[in-house]
Amino acid sequence: MINEKLAKIWYGGDYNPEQWDESTWSEDQRMFKLAGIDVATINVFSWALNQPDETTYDFTWLDNTIERLYKDEIFVCLATSTGAHPAWMAKRYPDVRRVDFEGRKKEFGGRHNSCPNSPAYQKYAERMADKLGERYKHHPAVLVWHVSNEYGGYCYCENCQKAFLVWLKNKYRTLNAVNAAWNTSFWGHTFYEWDEIVVPSGLSEEWQGGTNTNFQGLSLDYRRFQSDSLLEVFKLERNALKKHTPDIPVTTNLMGLYPELDYFKWGKEMDVISWDNYPSIDTPVSMTAMTHDLMRGLRSGQPFMLMEQTPSQQNWQAYNALKRPGVMRLWSYQAIAHGADTVLFFQLRRSRGATEKYHGAVIEHVGNEHTRVFRESAQLGQELHHLGDKIIGSRVIAKVAIIFDWENRWAIQLSSGPSIALDYVKEVHKYYDAFYQNNIPVDMISVEEDLNQYDLVIAPVLYMVKTGHADRLKAFVRNGGTFVTTYFSGIVNENDLVTLGGYPGELRDLVGIWAEEIDALDPAHYNQIVFENPYGSLNGQYQCNILFDLIHAEGAEVLATYGSDFYKGMPVLTKNRYGSGEAYYIASSPDESFVQDLISTICNEKGMKGEASSTGGVEVTARKKSDKQILFVLNHNEEKATFDLGNKTFMDQLSGETYSGTSEINGRDVLILKEENNNEIH
Known part of the structure; x- marks a missing residue:
């Protein structure tokens, strides 16, 4: 349970009363009661209002808002307001303004606009959290702290340059270790002094917005550093709040499959995971389900918060379709089904101006309850009230795990070949979807998760094998587990240095194959996966594309072979006995029917069935x-x-x-x- 003060699925969302007058506040709360709203997220972007200058703090409006809501039995998810710094801060302390990938110093504007390594930003963000914690530490309305908002974006300023060198010294200790990790003997890049290292940007080693780099080890470390830098400023605020309210949980809203931050690392520092779910009208529902499961997996299966979704439409996609009747309710319950203990919206009332004025809300611009969206919202509110505490405290239990790793994702993107068509998230989803279609629950886990609780572990495109991970996988299989991995796996270590001695590196004896070469063709070019003899549900011929590992069996059983090209007849699907378990290797990117049939076959062998x-x-x-x-x-x-x-x-x-x-x-x-x-x- 997130907070015992409200022992039900929390219902509500982001509320910005500072954008409205007193008469509107009264109408808002009247309609909140009609809709069954019991939680309001407030103070998300109010830093400039709370602190009009360097020394003045004024929380009068916030005091009144919290009291007004609580009198109507509406609790608050209280944000720290630090998601966008005030204009006075950008003017007085230019170091808070980020430098972009092209080396340009940003002016004041937008949000996600603060350098995490700015001393001024760190000072004032921590101070704001401290003052809020001190002021509201005994207020019964506060259910959870919401630090900042949707952290993201990288900075390349002088403060980041200096902090990066400190981060490198803490990690590697010596320049010799840095040179070895980054293979700087390539292109004569050997460093002899720490300050010779510059951040990888459009001015140095990277291009095309950072999707390409000359030195993968350097660029990987900068992504780790930036993720850690933002995490450190989150921790500054969290610790300031915990000093005053050790028993109130602290969160920040994550963004699902957002590529720039290592959310498994962030999850360790959050009391409860929260995230913002914004699928488009054509997003596969299984992709949304997978993302819910990924967010649940950040804290080993604990229930999470659905912090934001839209009641109707978004404002920032190319085509902002309405949610069709019933879809908002349906997707809200999908979140609950996968582990959410809250249903919260952005936003409760539509803004009148600026960029989010057309983003959906419970209360539309017409300002009354006589809209389709409000009726649907009120129906859901009534249902959640009726359910009460029946769902709270329950968890999703899975015997299947799929490994997801942000650093592996970065490394694949930066790998300098062999194919720009390789999309890590899509490959992972292909395997997740096979379980989803059979109603078999899945945990999305990190490379550090204990595998003993699972019967089956899938690791699609495990390109990067970190220290100790291969040993854990081998122990899992040796003790009777089933492991499935794919092409382009076991290639490099955590520094993106190739593991010598033949692909798939440290996984070679586990899967019982050697990959001699990797062919990369335009995705429109297909090969075939041919079964001479049926294997479970697998029979006949399937298609595969993108990458093609040319593998040799080294003890593994060959189940299927390629059907064309000069590697016709070479293995494409193998199964290797290892201890008491087994490991499968899929040497190409197969079509969905193959994955469905393979997963069905493995699940049948292991007696695994869906809920219905x-x-x-x-x-x-x-x-x-x-x-x-x-x-x-x-x-x-x-x-x-x-x-x-x-x-x-x-x-x-x-x-x-x-x-x-x-x-x-x-x-x-x-x-x-x-x-x-x-x-x-x-």
Whole structure:
């Protein structure tokens, strides 16, 4: 439970009363009550209001806002307001302004605009958090602290240059170690003094916005450094708050698959994970599910906060489609099904001006409750109130894990070949989707996670194998686990130095193959995965593209071979016995039907089944506590569809209707089911 003061799924979102007058505040709270809103996120971008100059702090408006909300039984998620620095700070302390990739000093404007290594920013951000913690440490309305907002973006200023050298000295100790890690003997880049090192930018080693670099080790370390730098300023504020309120959880809103920060590292420093979910109208629902599971995995499966979603439409995509009727409710319950204990929106009332004035809100510009969006919001609020504490405390339990690693993602992007078409997230999602289609729960885990709790571990495109990771994978398989990895794996260590002695490096004996060469062709060019003999659900011929490892079996069983080109007949799918377990290697990027059939085959061999069977587009997910579970049946189709519960009987916790065997669910509808003889979670 995030905070015992409110033992239900929290419902509400970002609220900006400072943008409105007193008469509007009264209307807001009237409609909040109608919608069942019980949590408001406030003070997100109010630094300039709270601190009009260097020495003045004025929280009068915030005092009044918190009191006004709490009198109507609305709690607050209290932000620290440091997501954008005030104009006076940018003027008086130019070092707070970032320098961009091209070496240009930014002027005041926008947000995400503060250099994390600016002494002035660090000083005033920490001080703001300290003052807020001191002022509101005993206020009963405060449920959770929200530090800054959507951290992101890199800086290349002089302060970052200096801090980077300190970071390097702490990591490597000597210049000889730096030169070895970065292979600086290439192109005569050997460093003899620390201050000869410059940050990798458009002025030095990188180009095309940082997607290409001459020295991968240097660029990888700068990404680690920038992620760590932003994390350090989060920790400054967190620690200031914890000094006053050790029992109130602290979070900051992450952004799912955002590429620039190592969220597994961030997750260790947050009391509860929160994130902002903004899929487009054509985002696969399984991609959203995967991202929820990834956010849940940042703290080893603990429930998380859905901090932001839009009730209707976004304002920043190329085509800002409305959420169709029922979709907001459906996607809200999808978040809950995958581990969220809150449903919060951006925003509660639409802004009148500036860039987010057309971003959706519970209260539209018309300013009343007579809108489709408000009616849907109020329905959801009523349902969450009805559910009460029935879901709180339950968790998603999975025996399958997929490894996701931000540093591996960076390394693949920066790898200087062999193919620009290789998309790490898409390759990971391809395997996740195979489990999703069969309603089999998955944990998205880091390379550091304990594997003993899983039966099956998938590591798509594990290009970077960090120190000790291969040993953990081998121990997992040796003890009876099943491991699946793919082409372009085991190539480099954490410094992007190639592991010599043949691909896939440290994984070679585990998977029982040697990859002699890697062919890269235009994605429009396909080869074939050919099965001479059926293997489980795998039979006949499939297609593959992007990369093609030319592998030789070294003890592994060859299950399928390439069907064309000069490597026709060479292995493309192998299975290797290793200790009591087995390891599969897929030598190319296969089509979705292959992945579906492979995963079905492995799951059948291991006796792994989904929570229920269903037709396409019907998601069935479970949250469990002890031996009790709640099934979430989510129909992502516009039309009615079916699902099969077998011989068990369940009661829908929203309608009270009972379901068993093959049942129907309406289009874009949600059922929350418990076995009829277990109507309470204990």
